[in-house]
Amino acid sequence: xxxxxxxxxxxxxxxxxxxxxxxxxxxxxxxxxxxxxxxxxxxxxxxxxxxxxxxxxxxxxxxxxxxxxxxxxxxxxxxxxxxxxxxxxxxxxxxxxxxxxxxxxxxxxxxxxxxxxxxxxxxxxxxxxxxxxxxxxxxxxxxxxxxxxxxxxxxxxxxxxxxxxxxxxxxxxxxxxxxxxxxxxxxxxxxxxxxxxxxxxxxxxxxxxxxxxxxxxxxxxxxxxxxxxxxxxxxxxxxxxxxxxxxxxxxxxxxxxxxxxxxxxxxxxxxxxxxxxxxxxxxxxxxxxxxxxxxxxxxxxxxxxxxxxxxxxxxxxxxxxxxxxxxxxxxxxxxxxxxxxxxxxxxxxxxxxxxxxxxxxxxxxxxxxxxxxxxxxxxxxxxxxxxxxxxxxxxxxxxxx
Ligand SMILES: Cc1cc2nc3c(=O)[nH]c(=O)nc-3n(C[C@H](O)[C@H](O)[C@H](O)COP(=O)(O)OP(=O)(O)OC[C@H]3O[C@@H](n4cnc5c(N)ncnc54)[C@H](O)[C@@H]3O)c2cc1C
Numbered sequence: 001x002x003x004x005x006x007x008x009x010x011x012x013x014x015x016x017x018x019x020x021x022x023x024x025x026x027x028x029x030x031x032x033x034x035x036x037x038x039x040x041x042x043x044x045x046x047x048x049x050x051x052x053x054x055x056x057x058x059x060x061x062x063x064x065x066x067x068x069x070x071x072x073x074x075x076x077x078x079x080x081x082x083x084x085x086x087x088x089x090x091x092x093x094x095x096x097x098x099x100x101x102x103x104x105x106x107x108x109x110x111x112x113x114x115x116x117x118x119x120x121x122x123x124x125x126x127x128x129x130x131x132x133x134x135x136x137x138x139x140x141x142x143x144x145x146x147x148x149x150x151x152x153x154x155x156x157x158x159x160x161x162x163x164x165x166x167x168x169x170x171x172x173x174x175x176x177x178x179x180x181x182x183x184x185x186x187x188x189x190x191x192x193x194x195x196x197x198x199x200x201x202x203x204x205x206x207x208x209x210x211x212x213x214x215x216x217x218x219x220x221x222x223x224x225x226x227x228x229x230x231x232x233x234x235x236x237x238x239x240x241x242x243x244x245x246x247x248x249x250x251x252x253x254x255x256x257x258x259x260x261x262x263x264x265x266x267x268x269x270x271x272x273x274x275x276x277x278x279x280x281x282x283x284x285x286x287x288x289x290x291x292x293x294x295x296x297x298x299x300x301x302x303x304x305x306x307x308x309x310x311x312x313x314x315x316x317x318x319x320x321x322x323x324x325x326x327x328x329x330x331x332x333x334x335x336x337x338x339x340x341x342x343x344x345x346x347x348x349x350x351x352x353x354x355x356x357x358x359x360x361x362x363x364x365x366x367x368x369x370x371x372x373x374x375x376x377x378x379x380x381x382x383x384x385x386x387x388x389x390x391x392x393x394x395x396x397x398x399x400x401x
Pocket of ligand 1: 048320
């Protein structure tokens with residue numbers, strides 16, 4: 001039986017980054033994932049929150065990452081995804097799905113809202129029937145946030161979706177995005193955008209188009225089209241499932257496979273053999289079969305409570321594969337609906353090399369490394385650093401294999 005250098009359990013951002021990092025280092029790695037992870041639901045934005053303040057917080061995942069390691073993971077990310085722009089130290093503006101502005105860390109360049117700051121005329125493209133997109137509300141927020149500009153809405157209809165329109169059906173952003181990325185869709189878009197630019201020829205200097213659901217940074221045809229236009233186009237983030245997140249997932253998965261990594265989907269890891277503080281093998285269910293896999297080391301990137309890695313029952317809560325000891329807060333929830341929720345701190349405590357720890361502070365498993373949402377002592381929603389933790393700790397775990 002093959003003994004892998006490393007097996008990564010989990011195919012979200014943390015697991016994929018760990019897999020890519022290890023494969024790039026020439027390691028023979030397999031990634032096993034039961035499902036696609038949360039990446040496909042996200043906007044593809046990698047937030048770091050207030051990285052330095054969070055690093056100073058005792059036990060926060062960033063406290064296990066040195067500044068040098070953080071810089072390494074970020075520069076690897078820029079190498080991997082050259083179409084991302086931003087900084088982990090200084091937030092840059094992006095548009096929310098409702099047309100508000102928020103600061104973000106790293107974003108695909110077409111999401112950067114910077115061009116809007118100097119806009120004199122903003123045209124909001126409103127693809128008809130686009131699910132969970134509210135052009136009127138969006139345009140009023142744009143007008144409030146960029147008072148120096150005139151905001152207008154330009155409806156967009158496509159013959160391909162005529163039947164949907166006539167039945168009053170919503171169209172998923174991913175369906176629109178797939179169409180824009182096709183040759184037919186890109187041609188249609190070129191004509192449509194050139195029409196607007198032609199109409200507003202006098203305004204070219206300060207004209208910015210806002211186009212939801214394009215996912216242009218990932219698609220070569222769209223990238224070329226946008227480059228050839230003389231005006232800036234800004235994409236807002238949109239409600240899940242977001243084509244940008246879906247494209248990022250496919251992009252990273254392909255990268256991992258191109259580097260020689262083995263990717264096993266629909267594989268649910270159910271148990272691990274544990275011998276004297278080491279794990280020699282795990283067993284999993286895949287397509288109705290039970291498989292045993294051996295490796296020198298393992299990365300646990302199973303996404304915490306929401307990803308399926310931590311199972312919460314009426315009276316029990318446990319990590320489902322290695323039975324790693326968990327930090328569980330005494331109080332589970334708090335009253336403030338939008339405030340910090342204690343249960344989000346649930347996870348595995350680790351040392352500086354991301355080994356899981358026992359409650360006495362000793363290493364629980366010497367050849368297992370934990371990353372992403374499985375780590376204890378942070379709240380991705382109020383710390384605003386979900387992607388940053390997945391990226392930095394996933395990268396660190398990948399260097400440990
Ligand atoms: C809707 C949404 C929006 C977000 N928006 C942002 C944002 O704007 N900015 C930002 O920085 N962050 C954002 N995040 C957070 C960020 O994306 C996550 O923190 C991060 O992706 C977590 O990654 P992960 O790899 O740790 O876990 P996950 O993505 O949850 O992946 C877990 C993986 O483990 C697999 N798995 C679980 N159990 C098993 C098992 N037993 N066997 C095999 N596989 C298993 C799952 O199938 C999955 O593949 C958002 C998250 C969500 C859900």
